Amino acid sequence: EAGVAQSPRYKIIEKRQSVAFWCNPISGHATLYWYQQILGQGPKLLIQFQNNGVVDDSQLPKDRFSAERLKGVDSTLKIQPAKLEDSAVYLCASSLNNEAFFGQGTRLTVV
Amino acid sequence: GIQVEQSPPDLILQEGANSTLRCNFSDSVNNLQWFHQNPWGQLINLFYIPSGTKQNGRLSATTVATERYSLLYISSSQTTDSGVYFCAVDFDMRFGAGTRLTVKP
Numbered sequence: 480e481a482g483v484a485q486s487p488r489y490k491i492i493e494k495r496q497s498v499a500f501w502c503n504p505i506s507g508h509a510t511l512y513w514y515q516q517i518l519g520q521g522p523k524l525l526i527q528f529q530n531n532g533v534v535d536d537s538q539l540p541k542d543r544f545s546a547e548r549l550k551g552v553d554s555t556l557k558i559q560p561a562k563l564e565d566s567a568v569y570l571c572a573s574s575l576n577n578e579a580f581f582g583q584g585t586r587l588t589v590v
Numbered sequence: 591g592i593q594v595e596q597s598p599p600d601l602i603l604q605e606g607a608n609s610t611l612r613c614n615f616s617d618s619v620n621n622l623q624w625f626h627q628n629p630w631g632q633l634i635n636l637f638y639i640p641s642g643t644k645q646n647g648r649l650s651a652t653t654v655a656t657e658r659y660s661l662l663y664i665s666s667s668q669t670t671d672s673g674v675y676f677c678a679v680d681f682d683m684r685f686g687a688g689t690r691l692t693v694k695p
Contacts, residue, residue, distance in 0.1 A: 512683060521676055521685035522633075535682045568631060572683070577621045577640075579683060581633040 481505065483582035485571050491588045497559035500585045504552065504573030510534075512579065513546055513556050514570040522570055528554065561589045592617045594679055596686035603667050603693050611662040611689045613677035621681055622653050624662050627674040627688070636662070636675075667693045 484503040492498050504511050509530050514522035525544065526536040530551035539546070543562070548554040558565055568584040593616040603609055613622070624636040637644050637651040639660065644651055648667075653660040664671055674688040 514685075521687045522678075524682055524684065527682055570633065572633075574683075577623075577681065578635065578638040579623060579678075580635055581625075583632055586631075 483571055483573050483580055485569075485582035485585055487585055488583065489586050489588075491590060492561055494563055494589050495560040497557065498561055498587065499555050499557045500569050500571075500587075502554045502556070502571030502582060504554070504571070505575070505580060508573035508575045508580075509551070510574045510579075511548055511554050512570075512572040512574070513554070514572065516568045516570055516584070518567070525556070558587075561587075563589050565589050592619065592679055592684055594677060594684055594686035596675075596677060596689050598689060599687065600690045601692070603691065605667060605669060605693055605695050607667050607693075608663070608665045609667060609691070611664070611675050611691075613660045613662070613679075613686055615658050615660075615677075615679050618655065618658070619679040621679065621683070622660050623678050623683070624651055624660070625676045625678065626671075627676065629673055633676070664691075667691075669693050669695055 511528045513525045516522040525539045526546045527534040528548040546556045566589045570584045572579045572581045595614045626634045639651045639653045641655045648665045650663045676688045678685045
């Protein structure tokens with residue numbers, strides 16, 4: 480069974496630029512999560528989807544971050560404009576029956 | 591929201607030693623998972639364990655939901671066990687800060 484796919488693996492951008500990350504979950508997994516993990520900390524939930532509906536986006540900085548999950552499968556997370564403090568690893572996970580599996584993440588560096 | 595606390599924050603072991611990692615949570619939960627983040631950053635699902643006890647090789651986990659804690663046991667540790675161990679609780683998977691384990695040869 481294929482795992483959770485994320486791209487790109489690495490991205491370097493200047494502050495105030497925009498960036499987008501893509502996630503393809505495990506086939507059949509209805510729940511999809513985006514997390515932000517700053518170096519030395521635990522992952523912080525940004526947004527959770529159930530199929531193509533948002534379950535929880537309370538920690539998503541909505542003035543600059545947006546996410547969508549069209550057709551309840553793939554998802555994109557966008558940052559516009561980026562700030563220096565957005566430098567982190569962005570992790571996508573999907574789950575079925577409450578057991579979650581993570582992709583390898585996208586390491587974002589904002590300079 | 592639910593608060594998740596993990597202890598100890600850091601743990602250094604000699605290869606072959608046993609260890610116990612703890613996860614406390616502030617309210618009742620319907621879901622609890624343990625993950626291992628390897629040195630390359632990949633999060634690996636170890637256990638889905640909202641209650642009871644499970645074992646997988648040298649690793650086992652116990653969750654006592656009524657007392658709001660879970661334990662992860664690692665026996666006969668190996669250098670490949672090094673990394674950060676996280677617990678995550680409930681349907682929205684709130685993570686603790688993790689326990690960083692270093693196993694020395």
